[in-house]
Structure formats: C-alpha cells, structure tokens
Amino acid sequence: MRKLLLRMLVGALGLLLVLTMFLLVRAWQVGQQAELMVPPEPLSVAVDTPALIQRFAGALQFPTITHQDPAQLDSGAFWDFQTYLKHHFPRVHRQLQREVVGGLSLLYTWPGQDTTLPAVLFLGHQDVVPAAQPEAWTHPPFAGTVADGYVWGRGALDDKLGVLGILEAAETLLGEGFQPVRTIYLAFGHDEEVGGQQGARQIAELLATRGVVLIAVLDEGGFIVEDMIPGVRQPVALVGVAEKGYLSLELTATAPGGHASTPPTQTAIGVLSYALVQLAENPFPIRLEGPTRRLLEHLAPYTAWNMRLVLANLWLFGPLVARQLARSPAGNASLRTTFAPTFIEAGVKENVLPTTARAVVNFRIFPGETVESVTLHVQQLLKGLPITMRQTETGAFDPSPVSDVSSEAFQRIAQSIRRARAESPPVVAPYLVPGATDARYFTVLSPNVYRFIGVRVTPALLATVHGIDERVPIDEYVQAVRTYYALMRALSGP
Numbered sequence: 001m002r003k004l005l006l007r008m009l010v011g012a013l014g015l016l017l018v019l020t021m022f023l024l025v026r027a028w029q030v031g032q033q034a035e036l037m038v039p040p041e042p043l044s045v046a047v048d049t050p051a052l053i054q055r056f057a058g059a060l061q062f063p064t065i066t067h068q069d070p071a072q073l074d075s076g077a078f079w080d081f082q083t084y085l086k087h088h089f090p091r092v093h094r095q096l097q098r099e100v101v102g103g104l105s106l107l108y109t110w111p112g113q114d115t116t117l118p119a120v121l122f123l124g125h126q127d128v129v130p131a132a133q134p135e136a137w138t139h140p141p142f143a144g145t146v147a148d149g150y151v152w153g154r155g156a157l158d159d160k161l162g163v164l165g166i167l168e169a170a171e172t173l174l175g176e177g178f179q180p181v182r183t184i185y186l187a188f189g190h191d192e193e194v195g196g197q198q199g200a201r202q203i204a205e206l207l208a209t210r211g212v213v214l215i216a217v218l219d220e221g222g223f224i225v226e227d228m229i230p231g232v233r234q235p236v237a238l239v240g241v242a243e244k245g246y247l248s249l250e251l252t253a254t255a256p257g258g259h260a261s262t263p264p265t266q267t268a269i270g271v272l273s274y275a276l277v278q279l280a281e282n283p284f285p286i287r288l289e290g291p292t293r294r295l296l297e298h299l300a301p302y303t304a305w306n307m308r309l310v311l312a313n314l315w316l317f318g319p320l321v322a323r324q325l326a327r328s329p330a331g332n333a334s335l336r337t338t339f340a341p342t343f344i345e346a347g348v349k350e351n352v353l354p355t356t357a358r359a360v361v362n363f364r365i366f367p368g369e370t371v372e373s374v375t376l377h378v379q380q381l382l383k384g385l386p387i388t389m390r391q392t393e394t395g396a397f398d399p400s401p402v403s404d405v406s407s408e409a410f411q412r413i414a415q416s417i418r419r420a421r422a423e424s425p426p427v428v429a430p431y432l433v434p435g436a437t438d439a440r441y442f443t444v445l446s447p448n449v450y451r452f453i454g455v456r457v458t459p460a461l462l463a464t465v466h467g468i469d470e471r472v473p474i475d476e477y478v479q480a481v482r483t484y485y486a487l488m489r490a491l492s493g494p
C-alpha cells in the first residue's frame with residue numbers, strides 16, 4: 001500500500017515538473033518575440049510646429065456641435081469651418097477632388113497611379129459634442145487656446161485632431177510632390193456624435209455604388225497608453241480592430257396606481273426595481289476571446305517573466321486572468337456585453353402610486369453576441385413580470401466584424417506607428433473599442449478597418465474626451481501628424 005502511494009506521489013510530482021517545464025518553455029519562446037523585434041527606421045519629415053499648432057488651435061474655434069435633435073444644428077459653424085480648411089490647406093483643395101455628401105460631410109479623392117489597386121481611406125469627423133459647463137473649463141471650450149504646453153478646446157482629441165492631422169499629412173505630402181500608388185480618400189463626417197447616419201453612412205454608401213474596394217480604413221478609436229496596462233513597461237499603441245454593438249431598451253412597468261396609504265404588494269416602481277436587480281444579478285458571461293485575447297497575446301512578450309508565464313499560457317490561466325481583468329470597468333467592458341441603466345422615471349406626487357415606471361437600459365454588445373440575442377436574454381429574465389419592452393429611437397446595431405491582425409495593412413500600420421516614434425517605439429497591439437465610431441459603416445468596403453490616433457494619452461487626459469478641459473499636448477499633436485504622414489505613405493504604397 002505504501003509503495004503504491006509513493007509511486008503515485010512520484011508520478012504526480014513528475015507530471016507537475018513536466019507541466020512547469022512546458023509553461024516555462026512557452027514563456028521563454030514568447031519572450032523571444034520581443035528580442036526579434038527590429039528597431040524601426042526613423043521617420044524624417046519637416047514640420048513647422050508653430051504654424052501647425054496655430055492652424056489646429058484655429059480649427060477648435062468653430063462650434064461644430066451636433067445635438068440629438070437635428071433642428072438644433074448650426075450649419076453655419078460647419079460652413080465656416082470648411083472655409084477655414086480651404087484657406088489653410090490650399091494644395092489639398094487645389095489638387096484633390098472635393099465632394100460634399102449628406103449636406104455637410106466631406107469626401108476628398110486623391111487618385112493613385114494605379115487605380116486598379118484597392119484604395120485606402122482616412123476617416124475623421126468634424127462634429128463635436130456640446131460643452132455642458134463652459135464656465136468649469138480652464139480656457140473657454142471654443143477659444144482654441146494654446147497655453148501651458150497644450151492646445152485646449154472641444155474637439156482637441158475627439159476628433160478635430162483627426163481631421164486636421166489627416167489634412168496636414170496630405171498637405172505636406174503634396175508639397176513634397178508625393179504621388180500615391182493607391183488612391184487615397186479622406187472622409188470627414190459631420191454627425192458621428194449622433195450616429196453618423198447622414199455623414200459616414202452616406203459616404204460609405206456612395207463609395208459602394210462606385211464599386212470602390214479598400215485595402216484599409218483608418219478612423220479614430222485607439223491611442224497610445226502608458227502604465228495603463230499592468231506589467232507592461234513600454235508604451236502601447238492600441239489599434240481598434242473591432243467595436244462593440246449598441247442597444248438601448250426601454251422598460252415600462254405598469255400597475256393599477258392609487259393612494260400610497262393602501263399600497264398593493266406590487267407597485268410599478270417595485271416591479272421596475274426588481275427587473276433592474278434581475279439584470280444586474282444575471283450579467284452576460286465573461287469571455288476572454290477575440291480582440292481582448294489578441295491584445296494579451298501581443299503584450300505577453302513585453303511583460304516581466306512572472307506576468308509572461310501567465311500570459312503565454314492563457315490556455316491554462318485564461319479564466320484567472322479574465323476574472324482579474326474584469327475587476328476594472330474598462331477591463332470588464334473588454335470581456336463581455338455590459339449593461340447600464342441610464343434613465344429612470346416614475347411618480348408625480350409623494351402620496352400617489354404611479355401607474356407606470358420607466359427605465360432605459362443601455363447595452364454594449366460583445367463580438368459574438370447580437371442585438372437579437374441580447375434582447376432575447378432580457379426577455380427571458382423578465383418573463384412573467386408586468387413589463388413591456390421596446391428599443392429606443394436611437395437605433396441598435398450589432399458588433400462590428402473583427403479585422404485581421406495578420407493582414408498586410410495591419411503590419412503597415414504597426415510599422416508606421418513605430419517609425420513615427422523611433423526613439424521609443426510603442427508596442428502595437430489590437431484591442432476592442434468599447435464605444436462606437438463612424439468606422440463601422442465601412443466594414444462592407446474592407447475587411448481591414450482599424451481605429452487609431454497617434455497621440456499618447458494619460459487616464460486624466462482621456463477623461464477630458466466629452467468632458468471638461470479637453471486638450472492635447474503640443475508635442476503629441478505634432479506626433480499625431482507625423483504618424484498620419486507615415487501611415488499615408490505606407491498604406492498608399494504598392
């Protein structure tokens with residue numbers, strides 16, 4: 001008996017040893033990938049920083065705001081902004097074909113030398129969200145102030161930076177006499193912040209009717225981050241390869257109402273609260289797959305050995321990593337369909353039982369699930385309750401397809417990003433964009449739709465997007481322009 005136990009113990013120890021060896025070898029192999037990374041060739045491009053910054057700051061002075069209610073749109077601000085662009089980017093406006101689409105959106109065509117090759121499209125949006133509390137800003141949101149090493153103003157990151165950065169790159173290339181091999185499209189929507197139906201969607205449809213095929217689409221949606229991913233010392237350029245889907249459901253609970261002194265056991269507010277608790281207690285499953293898994297695999301070579309041991313062996317440690325990741329709101333959003341109540345409304349008087357109680361719940365749908373599957377899940381959970389459910393008018397959409405990270409286009413993008421910052425090149429990694437961008441309309445024109453802006457951001461800076469004191473460091477704006485320059489050259493090549 002003792003002999004048998006001993007033999008089993010030796011066997012178990014042997015297995016453990018083999019497993020440990022296997023894990024270590026995988027971690028070592030993955031680490032080798034970092035060693036093999038060749039340093040990028042530095043990018044040389046002449047930029048006149050003061051002029052660049054002045055043009056950008058000037059562009060932030062136009063209140064090109066979109067509102068949920070289209071009647072509130074001030075077209076004049078957009079026309080003035082477009083006149084400003086004409087004046088400051090003369091070569092682009094002389095040499096490229098310019099079309100107005102959907103009323104206020106812009107599409108520029110720069111024909112390539114070989115029009116039989118798939119073209120490339122750079123995407124940005126002219127519109128910005130309102131500045132809710134202008135008095136809380138350090139500098140007025142539409143003054144375009146340059147101070148303390150920053151350019152301040154609504155749109156500094158989202159997304160006048162994209163529009164101006166793309167135009168600067170094109171203007172510089174035209175000045176150099178550059179001739180792209182592939183046709184380059186520049187597209188600037190005017191209603192991204194309210195869904196992009198009139199702008200980006202129309203542009204994508206127009207290009208589709210013309211039979212345009214794209215090797216790549218580059219929109220906003222990813223930045224360079226530092227110290228935001230535990231265990232990774234280098235800066236990381238997050239290139240969005242997919243975006244989550246979107247759905248808002250309005251739940252309305254009904255009850256007889258009456259006097260609050262003799263309430264029934266079931267009230268409208270009670271039922272609605274119960275429904276919201278049901279949703280919160282039955283979250284969508286965590287799934288370490290798709291872009292988020294790719295992200296961790298891309299980062300693994302650049303982490304310290306203990307972290308690498310874990311990330312190189314996700315087949316074993318995946319569930320552990322996912323649980324850890326899900327603790328932060330951003331990590332959680334990268335792993336599952338999320339749910340957030342955003343409106344709640346009921347009652348008219350403190351001693352009156354309301355007959356209805358209403359809530360809006362916003363879902364961000366993880367790739368692999370759909371508007372239909374999420375709706376079904378909610379229906380199942382609320383079955384039997386006196387609640388009606390409907391989609392809100394905003395419209396719902398499924399998650400975008402996931403763009404390939406092994407594509408030639410992704411390689412060119414990664415190389416360009418690293419070239420623009422050759423002195424400390426970031427690790428380029430794919431990720432899942434939690435919000436929605438105009439890029440989703442273009443997935444029918446290309447399997448390679450990416451989302452990235454070449455600016456390094458801190459969490460504090462990121463919080464200013466749609467918030468107070470939106471701004472971009474001067475040096476980072478210059479870097480973004482350099483990155484667009486590198487990208488435009490690389491992606492329009494043969």
Ligand SMILES: [Zn+2]
Pocket residue numbers: 125158159192220
């Ligand atoms: Zn945006």
